[in-house]
Amino acid sequence: MGRRCVEGPVCHRNNRDFRQRYPTPRAHDGILVQNSAALFLLIPYSTMKSLLVLTLITAAIGTMASAQYARADEVTLIAPGGIRDAIQKIIPDFQRKTGHTVKATFGSGGGTKKQVMSGEPFDVPVVQPPLPPVVSTGHVVAASETPIATVAVALAVRKGAPKPDISTPDALRKTLLAAKSVSIPDSARGAAAGASFEETLKKLGIVEQMKATLRRVQGGANAMAVLAKGEVELGLTFLSEIHDPGVEVVGVLPREISTPTALVGYVSVHSKSPDAAKALLAYLSSPEVAGVYQSLGMQPGR
Numbered sequence: 050m051g052r053r054c055v056e057g058p059v060c061h062r063n064n065r066d067f068r069q070r071y072p073t074p075r076a077h078d079g080i081l082v083q084n085s086a087a088l089f090l091l092i093p094y095s096t097m098k099s100l101l102v103l104t105l106i107t108a109a110i111g112t113m114a115s116a117q118y119a120r121a122d123e124v125t126l127i128a129p130g131g132i133r134d135a136i137q138k139i140i141p142d143f144q145r146k147t148g149h150t151v152k153a154t155f156g157s158g159g160g161t162k163k164q165v166m167s168g169e170p171f172d173v174p175v176v177q178p179p180l181p182p183v184v185s186t187g188h189v190v191a192a193s194e195t196p197i198a199t200v201a202v203a204l205a206v207r208k209g210a211p212k213p214d215i216s217t218p219d220a221l222r223k224t225l226l227a228a229k230s231v232s233i234p235d236s237a238r239g240a241a242a243g244a245s246f247e248e249t250l251k252k253l254g255i256v257e258q259m260k261a262t263l264r265r266v267q268g269g270a271n272a273m274a275v276l277a278k279g280e281v282e283l284g285l286t287f288l289s290e291i292h293d294p295g296v297e298v299v300g301v302l303p304r305e306i307s308t309p310t311a312l313v314g315y316v317s318v319h320s321k322s323p324d325a326a327k328a329l330l331a332y333l334s335s336p337e338v339a340g341v342y343q344s345l346g347m348q349p350g351r
Contacts, residue, residue, distance in 0.1 A: 124326055
């Protein structure tokens with residue numbers, strides 16, 4: 050007894066009724082594809098074109114991404130400690146967007162500047178004024194000079210302590226002369242904040258009176274640390290460096306006697322990855338990251 054056929058395209062492939070119900074696709078209707086069940090599927094040409102375009106676009110994107118990361122470089126940067134926190138917040142986004150990696154070195158303003166002027170091979174040096182001595186060394190591309198940010202010196206007290214008046218030069222002078230002890234970063238070790246404050250003392254005319262009061266320490270963080278411990282009455286450093294939970298900011302010094310310090314970037318003539326260096330410098334000075342500087346008490350350079 051023959052096998053009974055169940056109505057459907059598999060059993061009735063050659064049946065006249067099947068052919069009427071399932072007509073043979075015409076060549077111009079599309080592409081005929083046979084699957085594993087011996088069924089024929091008609092894929093319209095319009096669908097095939099769409100699939101082909103999608104495949105080509107996907108391949109192109111993959112190729113572009115591969116090419117981008119194939120060109121990814123390591124960019125070395127050197128900068129003063131006053132901009133450390135800002136740059137460390139900015140670097141991850143730059144790396145994610147470009148594929149480049151950044152190796153950053155931080156130190157005192159004077160110390161890092163000497164490294165740049167001696168020709169140490171950093172791709173992106175960030176320095177503080179005066180700038181002509183840096184450019185004259187020939188180790189930076191003068192035309193690449195890019196203002197990044199400015200930062201002011203601020204005065205702080207131990208948390209909970211009364212906040213003195215520093216709103217005017219005269220008020221600041223009285224506050225400093227009344228203080229028993231004041232911590233500042235040591236300019237002799239390259240601290241730009243300390244050097245800036247010593248210029249302020251000259252403008253106030255109280256250099257000699259403050260000699261016994263000042264306690265010079267290594268870096269702004271340490272100036273705040275001794276203040277938090279109660280070892281000194283007042284402390285000063287760049288506003289961007291005041292993060293110790295044991296201290297409170299009173300305010301920045303009056304601009305008339307304390308000019309904010311500029312931070313300026315260059316591309317080094319020794320850069321092994323000049324294109325990546327330019328990209329990093331452009332990102333550090335872009336409006337996209339202005340909020341990072343402002344959140345740390347700095348002002349964007351542009």
